[in-house]
Amino acid sequence: MSSIGIVSPQTMAFAEPLPLQSGASLRDYMLMYETYGTLNADKSNAVLICHALNASHHVAGWYADDPKNVGWWDNMVGPNKPVDTNKFFVIGINNLGSCFGSTGPMHTNPATGKPYGAMFPVVTVEDWVAAQARLADRLGISQFAAVMGGSLGGMQALAWSIMYPDRLRHCVVIASTPKLSAQNIAFNDVARQAILSDPDYHGGDFYEHGVVPKNGLKVARMVGHITYLSDDDMAEKFGRKLRSMAEKGGAETAGYKFGFGIDFEIESYLRYQGDKFATYFDANTYLLITKALDYFDPARLHDGDLTRTLAKTTAKFFLASFTTDWRFSPERSREIVQALLANRREVTYAEIDAPHGHDAFLLEDPRYLSMVRAYFEQIRGQIANQPKGGTA
Amino acid sequence: MTFDDLKTTRPDLAFIAHWIRPGTHVLDVGCGDGFMMDYLQTDKGCTGYGLELADDKVLESTQRGVRVVQQDFEKGGLALFGDNSFDTVLCLSALQMMQHVEALLRDIVRVGNEAIVSFPNFAYWPHRVALLKGRMPVSKTLPYQWYDTPNVRCATIEDFRALAAEVGVEVLEYVALAEGRIVDFLPNLRGELAVFRLRKRGGEVRP
Numbered sequence: 337m338s339s340i341g342i343v344s345p346q347t348m349a350f351a352e353p354l355p356l357q358s359g360a361s362l363r364d365y366m367l368m369y370e371t372y373g374t375l376n377a378d379k380s381n382a383v384l385i386c387h388a389l390n391a392s393h394h395v396a397g398w399y400a401d402d403p404k405n406v407g408w409w410d411n412m413v414g415p416n417k418p419v420d421t422n423k424f425f426v427i428g429i430n431n432l433g434s435c436f437g438s439t440g441p442m443h444t445n446p447a448t449g450k451p452y453g454a455m456f457p458v459v460t461v462e463d464w465v466a467a468q469a470r471l472a473d474r475l476g477i478s479q480f481a482a483v484m485g486g487s488l489g490g491m492q493a494l495a496w497s498i499m500y501p502d503r504l505r506h507c508v509v510i511a512s513t514p515k516l517s518a519q520n521i522a523f524n525d526v527a528r529q530a531i532l533s534d535p536d537y538h539g540g541d542f543y544e545h546g547v548v549p550k551n552g553l554k555v556a557r558m559v560g561h562i563t564y565l566s567d568d569d570m571a572e573k574f575g576r577k578l579r580s581m582a583e584k585g586g587a588e589t590a591g592y593k594f595g596f597g598i599d600f601e602i603e604s605y606l607r608y609q610g611d612k613f614a615t616y617f618d619a620n621t622y623l624l625i626t627k628a629l630d631y632f633d634p635a636r637l638h639d640g641d642l643t644r645t646l647a648k649t650t651a652k653f654f655l656a657s658f659t660t661d662w663r664f665s666p667e668r669s670r671e672i673v674q675a676l677l678a679n680r681r682e683v684t685y686a687e688i689d690a691p692h693g694h695d696a697f698l699l700e701d702p703r704y705l706s707m708v709r710a711y712f713e714q715i716r717g718q719i720a721n722q723p724k725g726g727t728a
Numbered sequence: 729m730t731f732d733d734l735k736t737t738r739p740d741l742a743f744i745a746h747w748i749r750p751g752t753h754v755l756d757v758g759c760g761d762g763f764m765m766d767y768l769q770t771d772k773g774c775t776g777y778g779l780e781l782a783d784d785k786v787l788e789s790t791q792r793g794v795r796v797v798q799q800d801f802e803k804g805g806l807a808l809f810g811d812n813s814f815d816t817v818l819c820l821s822a823l824q825m826m827q828h829v830e831a832l833l834r835d836i837v838r839v840g841n842e843a844i845v846s847f848p849n850f851a852y853w854p855h856r857v858a859l860l861k862g863r864m865p866v867s868k869t870l871p872y873q874w875y876d877t878p879n880v881r882c883a884t885i886e887d888f889r890a891l892a893a894e895v896g897v898e899v900l901e902y903v904a905l906a907e908g909r910i911v912d913f914l915p916n917l918r919g920e921l922a923v924f925r926l927r928k929r930g931g932e933v934r935p
Contacts, residue, residue: 673797674808680753683777684790685797703783710790717793 339406340372340414340421343397345437348471354432357631360457364446367471368430368437369393372413373421375477380719382477383424384468384504385409386485386492389560389625390617392436395428396421411700418709423716424481429471431464433625435618442543442618452620454540459624461488461632465495469503481715484508486697487664488625491632494672497649498634506715507651508708511661511697513668514642514675515633520663523563524626527556531619540620549619554610556622561609566660566693574602642675652682654711656704658696659689684711729767738763739908740846740921744820747844747901747925748772752815755779755840757801757832758822762789769794776814779805802827806835814840821921823847824879830895837897837928846923849904851884851916869920885916888924901925 345368353363370393375382385395387408396407396414413419413426430438433456441456448455472480483496483504490512497507516524531537534552538545562570579598580591598604638644653676657669666687676683686707690696696704735742741764748754750772756765759778762785768774778789778796789796799805817840819832824847826832836843848869849855855865864874872879883891885904892899904911904919911919 670808677777677797677808677813678810680775682775682795683797684795685799686786687798688783703787706787707790710787714790714793 338415339410340397342400343370343372343394343407344399345370345393347437348474350467350470354463354467354470356457356463357460358458362432362439362457365432365439365467366437366443367432367439367467368434369471370395370397370407370428372396372426372428373424375425375475376719379477380479380481381424381716382472382475382480383419383426384472384480384483384496385413385419385426385428386464386468386483386489386496387428387431388485388487388489389629390613391489392434393428393430393438394436395426408698411698412705412708418705419484419712420709420716424712427471427475429468431459431625432467433459433621433628435616435621440618441540441620441624451541451543453543454620456620456624458627458631460628461491461495462499462634464628465492465499468492468496469500472503478503480504481719482506482508482712484510485512486510487512487694488629491629495632495634497651497653498645501648501650504651505718506654506711507649508654508711509669509672510656510708511658511664511669511694512655512672513664514635514672516630517668521630523559524630527559528623528626530555530559531623534619537619540623542619548614550611550614553614553617553619553622554607556610557613557617558606558610561606563663564694566662566691568660569692570602572691574600574605577601579604642671643678646672646675646681647679649676649679649681654684654686654708656686656688656697656707658692658694658704659687660691661694661696663694729770731767731771734767734771735908740905740923741767741820743903743905743908743910744818744844744846744923745772748774748816748818750774753813755809755814755817757806757817757819757836758825759789759794759796759818760785762792762794762796764818764820765789765794766792781805801832801835806832806839809839811838812841815842816840817843818845819843820846821848824881824883826881829881830891833891833895833897837926841927842900843897843926844923845888845926846921847883847888848879849885849916849919849922850882851886852920853917856917867920885919885922888922892924892926896929898927898929899924900927 347366347368349366353361355361391408394407396410398406415422430436432438433440441452445452483493485493490509493507493509496504531552534549536547537549635642635645655669657666673685688704690701752774754774754776756778759780762778765778778794780786781800786796786798817836858865902924904915905921
């Protein structure tokens with residue numbers, strides 16, 4: 337199976353201010369996006385992919401000048417892949433507040449001429465969706481064949497189905513949730529506190545000081561990473577293996593170091609992942625995105641009644657969850673399924689018995705990928721059967 | 729799929745399909761590859777879902793265009809559905825594989841205004857002959873050896889009637905089928921598949 341190959345990102349600038357849920361608004365902002373495949377004549381084959389916490393518009397393929405930078409869902413999106421770019425026109429879009437190109441805290445605040453830093457307004461899932469809808473308007477896409485996302489991306493897809501029911505025919509929500517649990521919020525706050533208490537954070541204006549709160553970001557990533565994996569997966573990959581065993585080629589003299597450095601392989605792995613993350617991710621972006629996760633709760637406007645909240649949806653739904661995902665467990669997906677069933681929506685729900693925890697949504701699991709493939713085949717069949725020029 | 733297609737491939741399902749009114753909302757518990765839901769959707773204009781646990785069957789159902797919910801109904805999978813949320817709940821040749829038949833039966837009539845349940849009739853005469861010869865029956869409806877069978881709850885037509893009465897389920901109709909045809913004479917002896925149309929006692933009567 338081939339990848340989409342070399343791709344290049346595009347930007348779209350917006351002058352009209354975007355009103356945000358917080359009451360603030362953003363003006364002169366830019367959105368970064370990538371497209372794969374070809375938009376058909378009646379514009380009925382567009383699929384929007386919403387990204388998760390540390391991802392971006394770069395969903396598939398790679399860049400000519402950076403061939404190692406492969407898109408985060410390259411196993412899902414591409415020619416002959418489950419979301420087949422020979423048939424669908426796929427758009428990857430980067431959200432506001434991100435550090436991957438769309439307007440974010442490190443960009444210049446037109447009001448001050450300095451980087452936004454801490455001044456960048458708090459954005460929500462709904463704000464992102466509103467911005468995405470404007471991009472769709474400009475591309476002339478009045479209705480997506482599907483809006484799709486995993487985790488935080490799944491929240492955006494769900495928000496699309498509520499905010500713009502007529503603008504998507506299918507809503508694909510993978511390893512997601514209708515709202516975070518107290519435990520989820522707690523983990524996010526530990527991550528934020530790590531960043532906020534880093535002396536190099538400088539109240540969010542660290543750009544001016546020429547530093548980055550690396551240690552805070554590292555710890556934040558370490559906490560996050562633990563929650564993406566399952567206990568079994570970690571046990572199998574790392575167990576209680578000692579780093580010194582690897583260093584000494586498995587020599588028997590290897591043992592505990594009786595200090596606070598690295599003893600165990602899992603420590604080495606997490607610190608390495610944390611360090612790597614701190615070199616490319618922005619601390620303010622991490623704060624913003626985790627808050628967007630925490631705030632997402634569309635049923636809040638309906639006294640917590642998700643059934644009533646989803647009554648306004650008209651899309652058909654595909655949901656998938658993974659049995660070992662304890663961050664966004666199958667119970668959370670089932671809440672959405674239950675509310676959709678109560679509204680008699682067309683729902684397909686796969687609960688996949690995969691060992692990899694939350695991260696499973698990004699990995700190769702033949703059962704998961706063939707379900708998505710089968711579902712998108714159905715979507716494609718519906719496009720083929722549409723009368724010419726129709727969008728229904 | 730046309731009725732003729734259904735009748736040729738699955739005469740038992742073709743018979744059961746007569747009991748399902750066009751355009752109604754149906755749940756198929758243990759929908760397998762989605763064959764029945766596919767027929768009901770395409771030919772009878774029914775809506776609804778299949779409920780299935782096995783990965784490969786969930787995939788096949790999806791490939792057929794059947795909306796399927798992957799849940800273990802032994803572990804409360806029917807809890808996803810509200811009371812009386814379906815016109816008809818089907819449970820076709822799946823009941824005998826369940827551990828908790830009684831709980832499932834209660835749940836089926838809770839979520840459906842009506843239910844259609846089918847299972848292999850253990851009292852079918854070739855089964856009795858096998859037992860008389862001292863061996864567990866192996867037949868077209870019970871095609872497994874005793875040590876590898878997924879069928880853990882074998883019942884006769886009379887057994888099921890007794891259970892239905894005990895859990896407060898009203899039997900609206902029942903038939904015994906052999907080769908997809910109704911057996912009127914000595915059904916508990918000559919029928920290989922038992923099919924019951926059920927309703928919760930005191931349940932709503934819809935036209």
